[in-house]
Amino acid sequence: MNLIYLDNGATTKVDDKVIKKMLPYFNEKFGNASSLHQKGQEARMALEESRRTVANAISAKPSEIIFTSGGSESNNLAIKGVAYEKGRGHIITSKIEHPCVLRTVEELEKKGFEATYIDVDSEGFIDLDQLKNSIRKDTILISVMHANNEIGTIQPIEQIAELCKKHDIIFHTDAVQSFTKIPISVKKLKIDLISFSGHKFHGPKGIGALYIRERIKLKKQMHGGSQERKLRAGTENISGIVGFAEATKIIKNSDIKNMTKLRDKLIDFILNNIDNARLNGSRERRLCNNVNISFDAVEGEAIGGYLDAKGICSSTGSACSSKSLEPSHVLKTIGLTHEEAHGSLRLTLSKYTKEKDIDFVIKVLPDIIKKLRKMSPIK
Amino acid sequence: MMYSEKLMDYFKNPKFAREIKNPSAVAEEGNIKCGDIFKIFLKIKNNKIKDISYLTYGCIAAIAASESFCRIVKGKTIEEAKKVSYEDIKNDLGDVPAIKLHCTHMVIKTFKKAIENYENKN
Incomplete structure (x- = not known):
């Protein structure tokens, strides 16, 4: 029987070109990017080349991209990172975010942060007036997804970015579903943090990225070595990173x-x-x-x-x-x-x-x- | 969550999912909020379940549990059928995921209500 896979919102098939790019990084170019010897440097080069590719896809600087284990980690790092860096304050998000955003904000509420969950209309669009009216002096972060994973509604992130700019609030968007399907440029829009996940666009599972605008400070959530601008400890998943970067180019x-x-x-x-x-x-x-x-x-x-x-x-x-x-x-x-x-x-x-x-x-x-x-x- | 092959077979090839005309008794249980509604039709003759059928609004497990129950009790006496438990359905289906066990309970509950309706009527 011919299989028809129509669950690409859950995960996608890895593109053959992606696999081909990844394979040498398992048994040939297997080095640890932190090692100073030639095997390490080979991995380091692949890592930085991949970072340039991903940065390029959203008109960012390579130094503004860090790699993570996926969308959930990126969202956790973005939201907790801002919150714990600020120490206290108010967070605004929508009621239809992915659970990894909603549960993270709820967790922060337990730690003393305050949160407002914005309603959406019958088509899933965020209530911009409510969003505006919810902004407080101590609002530290607004997190609204780019496109919804269940119903596909694309949020007016342009307007939300403007609003955040006006009020000097950090804006995070979860672009896990939209990335490579809807162009996004951090030059055009003042978005401060963007989450990505490799397996939603024909890359491998277990790899994601977070765009962090220059000068935005996050408190790290994974302690250990000084990888990824000291923001995300752990030996870099080079094969995954190479695959992620390749996947951004092929659609x-x-x-x-x-x-x-x-x-x-x-x-x-x-x-x-x-x-x-x-x-x-x-x-x-x-x-x-x-x-x-x-x-x-x-x-x-x-x-x-x-x-x-x-x-x-x-x-x-x-x-x-x-x-x-x-x-x-x-x-x-x-x-x-x-x-x-x-x-x-x-x-x-x-x-x-x-x-x-x-x-x-x-x-x-x-x-x-x-x-x-x-x-x-x-x- | 995994469904057994037999459970999937019952779901895909239901033999008892239909209405019975002029049934001896009917009962409906469940509600839309929980996600499943079961309706059981009985044809009883000489104290025996001559025919049985169901209409089920619900998931794969709900449909398969309804189907299993009908296959088990058809031809049994009322007394025998009353003794059929959710475990019998579970065993017949070759296990049911824990979170779906309420479907098997609901089928039994609907059947018992149908029998009650029948006994009150006669």
Whole structure:
């Protein structure tokens, strides 16, 4: 059976070019970048070259990039780093951030920091007025994600950056889902901290990065050696870093266009051909690869189970698929009822998604929904 | 979380997911907030479960548990069927993830309610 992978919001396939770049760093160029001998210097060169590549992708200086183990670590370091450096103060974030941001801010609240969680509208856009009104004299950080991982809504980070600039507040954005899909330039926008994760854009797992604008001070969260500007101890994951850097270069404009076209084809088909289905998130300001639909009277994990039986990998915001049996906080925050959140299906495309893959989904999905609705006591 | 092969087979190939016309008893349990709703239909003749079916709104485990229960109790006497426990469903499915065990309890609860409805009626 041909496998159709439409869960690229969870993770992506590593690009062959990335693997090829990485391989020598396991058994040939295996040195420790802190060693002064030639093997070490070989690794050091790869590390700094990779740093230049990543910096280049967002118009930053190489010295403003540090490598981490992934998106969660980058978000933790950015938020805790600012908070503990300042010692006290107020943090603003949104209600639909990734758990690694929300749990981190909650943890800081326990340590005496104060926090405001901003509402979003029914499409997932942050309430800018509420954001403005929440700013206090002691606000030290605003953290709002670039694009949402579940519903794909792209936040107006330009306006948030302006606001932060005006009030002299540090602005952090979690760009884990958007990086390489939406251009971002730290020259154009006053963003102070940006989190990235390699495996979301065809790089390897276990590697991420954090952009830290010059003169922004963070308190380190990992103690040990003096790697990564003394901000992140631990021997650098050179193969991962090389892979991460390579992955930032390989996505083409035509890939974005293609994903957008296929995304729209899938959304249009579902909305026009399946009754009682609703799009979650914004139609216009939406990640090029994200489709998130709620179907009435059926449960998302069951939809996913039947899609999987047809070789299609998907995900859901249903409570049944979560370990807590709570539906997605994002879907609840945008105002979905429990039933609507349970009936959600997320399909996330990649540059490898072909039109025939989408055609196959279009072919099998209506029958799956029909079958499950027939089996459902909710009519 | 992992589902057993048998559980997935029941989910993919349900034989009892349908309505029974003129049932001897029906019962519904669960609510949309918890994420699952079970409805059981019974056809009883000479104290025996002549036919049984379900409609389930819920996850893979909820559907598979409903299917398993129907397969186990069809043909049994009411007394025998009442003795079927969530563990019997669990064993039939070849284990159920702990977080999904409530689905098996819910099926039993729905069935017991259906039997109660039947006994009150007759």
